[in-house]
Amino acid sequence: MGHPVLRTPAEAVADPTAPEIRGLVRDMIETLADADGAGLAAPQVHVPLRVVMFQVPGHRETGNGEPVPLTVLVNPEIVPLGEDQDEDWEACLSVPGLTGLVPRWTSIRYSGTTPYGERIEQMAEGFHARVVQHECDHLDGILYPARMTDMSMLMFREELRHYVASEDDEEETERESA
Ligand code: NI
Numbered sequence: 001m002g003h004p005v006l007r008t009p010a011e012a013v014a015d016p017t018a019p020e021i022r023g024l025v026r027d028m029i030e031t032l033a034d035a036d037g038a039g040l041a042a043p044q045v046h047v048p049l050r051v052v053m054f055q056v057p058g059h060r061e062t063g064n065g066e067p068v069p070l071t072v073l074v075n076p077e078i079v080p081l082g083e084d085q086d087e088d089w090e091a092c093l094s095v096p097g098l099t100g101l102v103p104r105w106t107s108i109r110y111s112g113t114t115p116y117g118e119r120i121e122q123m124a125e126g127f128h129a130r131v132v133q134h135e136c137d138h139l140d141g142i143l144y145p146a147r148m149t150d151m152s153m154l155m156f157r158e159e160l161r162h163y164v165a166s167e168d169d170e171e172e173t174e175r176e177s178a
Contacts, residue, residue: 001094001095001143001145003046003094005043005046005047005048006043006044006094006138006141006143007141008043008048008141009139009140009141010041010042010043010048010049010050010138010139010140010141011048011049011050012049012050012075013049013050013051013074013075016074016075016113016114016115016117017115017116017117021049021051021074021115022115024042024045024047024049024051025051025053025072025115027045028040028042028045028051028053028072029053029070031044031045031093032053032070035093035177036176037093037176037177037178038054038055038056038057038127038131038176038177038178039052039053039054039055039131039132039134039135039178040052040053040054040093040135040178041053041135041136041138041139042138042139043138043139043141044093044094044138050074050075050076050139051072051073051074052072052073052076052112052132052135052136052138052139053070053071053072053073053135054068054070054071054131054132054135054178055067055068055069055070055071056068056127056128056131057176060126060127060128068124068128071114071120072114072115073110073112073113073114073120074112074113074114074115075112075113076110076111076112076132076135076136076139077110077111077112077136078105078108078109078110078132078133078136079108079109079110080105080107080108081105081107081108081109081123082105082106082107084105084106084107085103085104085105085106086103086104086106086126086130087101087102087103087104088101088102088104088127088130089101089102089160090102090130090134090144090178091157091176091177091178092134092143092144092177092178093177093178094138094143095143095144095145096177097156097157097158098145098154098155098156098157099154099155099156099157099160100144100145100148100153100154100155101148101150101153102130102134102144102147102148103147103148103149104129104130104133104134104147105129105133106125106126106129107123107124107125107129108123108124108125108129108132108133109121109122109123109124110122110124110132110136131178134178135178
């Protein structure tokens with residue numbers, strides 16, 4: 001948090017299928033696996049390009065209950081579906097040790113291009129919609145604390161584990177970073 005590349009809008013990618021983009025994606029997959037995260041955006045590895053990746057494990061609420069396999073999107077776009085927002089806890093590899101309660105659109109439609117040149121268009125709800133919004137915010141230089149409406153709900157993950165976990169199931173405090 002604070003590095004200029006995390007505070008600056010990223011550039012659109014001219015050719016999503018370029019070899020440099022596949023190289024970047026390989027690096028990002030490694031970083032995501034090392035961190036055991038749910039998602040990652042290129043600015044988090046200090047590359048100012050509009051590339052994100054995310055995955056949703058089977059135990060997350062995605063609207064249809066299906067896990068989402070690792071998805072890479074170049075030049076992604078999001079459209080909210082309706083006015084509804086949900087609040088839930090988020091964590092970020094670029095904001096280590098912290099977690100916060102963040103409002104997000106409940107339902108979205110997103111689109112983008114894969115590094116193989118395929119066009120993806122998808123509807124998403126729940127955690128799936130949340131992780132896509134979190135990653136795409138990175139491309140606009142926005143970290144999740146900037147989306148929070150109640151800063152008293154920005155806390156150390158360790159504290160949340162101790163004091164809030166009892167209100168929720170254990171799972172809630174084990175959120176993957178993104
Ligand atoms: Ni993040």
